Amino acid sequence: MKEKSLPSLTGIPFLLVLFALLALAIWLFVTGVQKGPATGIPDVARLLSGIGLFFVTLFCMTGLYTVQPNQAAVLSLFGKYVGTVKDNGLRWNNPFYSKKKISLRVRNFESGKLKVNELDGSPIEIAAVIVWQVVDASEAVYNVDDYENFVHIQSESALRAMATSYPYDQHEEGQLALRSHATEISQHLKDELAERLAHAGVEVLDARISHLAYAAEIAQAMLQRQQANAVIAARTRIVAGAVGMVEMALAELQKNGVVNLDEERKAQMVSNLLVVLCGERGTQPIVNTGSLY
Numbered sequence: 004m005k006e007k008s009l010p011s012l013t014g015i016p017f018l019l020v021l022f023a024l025l026a027l028a029i030w031l032f033v034t035g036v037q038k039g040p041a042t043g044i045p046d047v048a049r050l051l052s053g054i055g056l057f058f059v060t061l062f063c064m065t066g067l068y069t070v071q072p073n074q075a076a077v078l079s080l081f082g083k084y085v086g087t088v089k090d091n092g093l094r095w096n097n098p099f100y101s102k103k104k105i106s107l108r109v110r111n112f113e114s115g116k117l118k119v120n121e122l123d124g125s126p127i128e129i130a131a132v133i134v135w136q137v138v139d140a141s142e143a144v145y146n147v148d149d150y151e152n153f154v155h156i157q158s159e160s161a162l163r164a165m166a167t168s169y170p171y172d173q174h175e176e177g178q179l180a181l182r183s184h185a186t187e188i189s190q191h192l193k194d195e196l197a198e199r200l201a202h203a204g205v206e207v208l209d210a211r212i213s214h215l216a217y218a219a220e221i222a223q224a225m226l227q228r229q230q231a232n233a234v235i236a237a238r239t240r241i242v243a244g245a246v247g248m249v250e251m252a253l254a255e256l257q258k259n260g261v262v263n264l265d266e267e268r269k270a271q272m273v274s275n276l277l278v279v280l281c282g283e284r285g286t287q288p289i290v291n292t293g294s295l296y
Contacts, residue, residue, distance in 0.1 A: 009088050011096050076105075105137055140204065143203055157199045185212065
């Protein structure tokens with residue numbers, strides 16, 4: 004089922020013509036009821052003409068319909084698709100055509116919070132905001148039973164499938180994760196939705212995660228793990244910087260000939276500097292006023 008454009012007549016001029024025909028039908032009926040000047044018998048021909056023209060005019064008025072901006076009217080004749088009208092304003096087509104109006108406006112909704120297991124098996128809560136628009140009104144009407152309900156159900160299904168394909172946190176270098184790669188995850192979700200909704204005449208304009216968290220039963224444990232990972236990462240960086248500073252200090256002392264240290268004194272100096280640089284609290288130094296040894 005592919006959309007095809009159907010021409011329609013402008014409704015305002017056609018409505019004026021119908022009003023004129025309606026006035027003519029009323030005039031025929033009124034003049035037909037009046038008795039003739041000689042016989043005094045109503046003019047049956049005029050009566051029937053007025054009544055017939057009146058009902059034909061009313062029937063033609065049923066072919067009038069309005070199309071709002073960013074709206075389409077899908078027309079069918081006895082169950083057969085005829086075409087789609089997107090011209091705005093008052094329009095007229097065959098009165099036998101049945102008309103179903105479809106909004107072409109951009110719409111969005113937020114899915115409910117879904118509880119799923121991510122790639123590593125941990126339960127998480129996830130929700131997404133989907134921005135979509137009907138681009139083919141005929142497919143939206145005839146290819147699916149209820150296109151709005153279809154969009155909502157397929158969006159939740161795609162979100163579940165996407166969430167199970169990635170871990171919550173990045174564990175390896177270059178690995179995509181739900182929390183750290185929002186742009187890539189959103190693009191994956193958008194592509195997944197576009198594939199599922201293509202046959203419903205719907206285009207997905209944007210899809211982004213609006214809520215992401217561990218499930219309540221493991222949230223505290225995962226928070227402790229994240230805090231531990233953060234502490235380890237911070238300590239690793241502190242130690243790496245401290246070692247570099249110690250190496251620089253020893254190199255500068257040796258280069259300038261300030262003092263010559265044997266291996267034992269170098270080890271003691273390195274130990275002291277690492278304690279000072281890596282300690283969480285400020286150290287209290289002890290000043291040696293005697294000899295170095």
